[in-house]
Amino acid sequence: MADLSGKVAVITGAASGIGLAGVEVFVEAGAKVIAADLQDDKGKALEARFGAENVAYRTCNVTDNDALKALMQSAVDTFGGLDILWNNAGSGGTPTGVEDLDLAGYDMTMDLLLKSVFAGTHFAVPHMVARGGGSVVNTSSISAVCAGYAPITYSVAKKAVAHFSKLAAAELSKHQIRVNAILPGFIATSIFGASLGLPREQADQMAEMVAQNGGAMQPIGRIGKGTDIAQMAAFLASDEAGFVTGGEFLVDGGMTVGPRHSWNESEGGPLLDALGITPEQAEAMAAVMKLD
């Protein structure tokens, strides 16, 4: 377990899913946490659960620059400084594609998933400089790697978040501020239901359903949990990761290792099929390629 004792963290999107797991893991690791979200009931419950001396909830719409600036300042006012920023808030964004693009939805998605990361980091930097350094962790996605996991606007934004992390790492290294991106695979959270426009309560229920049914989608045989991502974030935020910056970290149960037949023999060999190679020829080839 990473050691975050003596550190102050801001986590956005902290009332649910990955961010909520972040609050749990960071507090256990010894951090004081400013938890930011729009779901006030769930956010306030965090203060009651962990104690106001460990967690302070702040309503913050991360697409609102003034609110983001005030959020970073509140870490200083409440806990005396800012060492860690985890830009994590998000949603599925516009489901439209290139041909049927909803331009207003595009702007909204980019504001939420990309501009908030840029602006949040911008407002955090002076406070981190005052502490002699810091760590910024950004939630990207496996949809930054290839098609097929999320809508195009979301995926492009998440790719940009990963690239932003690298470039910001370069710019901010002179201040001993490290910046890294995590690329989660499928994590059982409310984001799927929320992206379908379901009320939060139903979206939360859908997270349970996804958790039960999504295991077969990744080589590791189970779907991801918020804590899988939060543990990586805690490591990146900690001094143990002092030599780690500008990185992109897949945490996806192997989902992006390759096509399904590469990790599940029962799927057969579409590659051989496509090449017109029979199972007998494949067996003969395998025998020839044996070294012994």
Ligand SMILES: NC(=O)c1ccc[n+]([C@@H]2O[C@H](COP(=O)([O-])OP(=O)(O)OC[C@H]3O[C@@H](n4cnc5c(N)ncnc54)[C@H](O)[C@@H]3O)[C@@H](O)[C@H]2O)c1
């Ligand atoms: N769940 C996955 O499979 C998955 C995979 C890859 C990346 N991600 C990313 O992980 C991050 C967290 O998502 P999650 O899966 O935990 O979903 P979630 O819906 O459980 O949590 C997202 C939180 O962000 C908050 N939020 C949304 N818009 C906001 C805004 N404008 N201002 C402040 N808070 C806002 C929501 O209220 C919610 O509490 C997102 O950036 C998402 O894109 C999720």
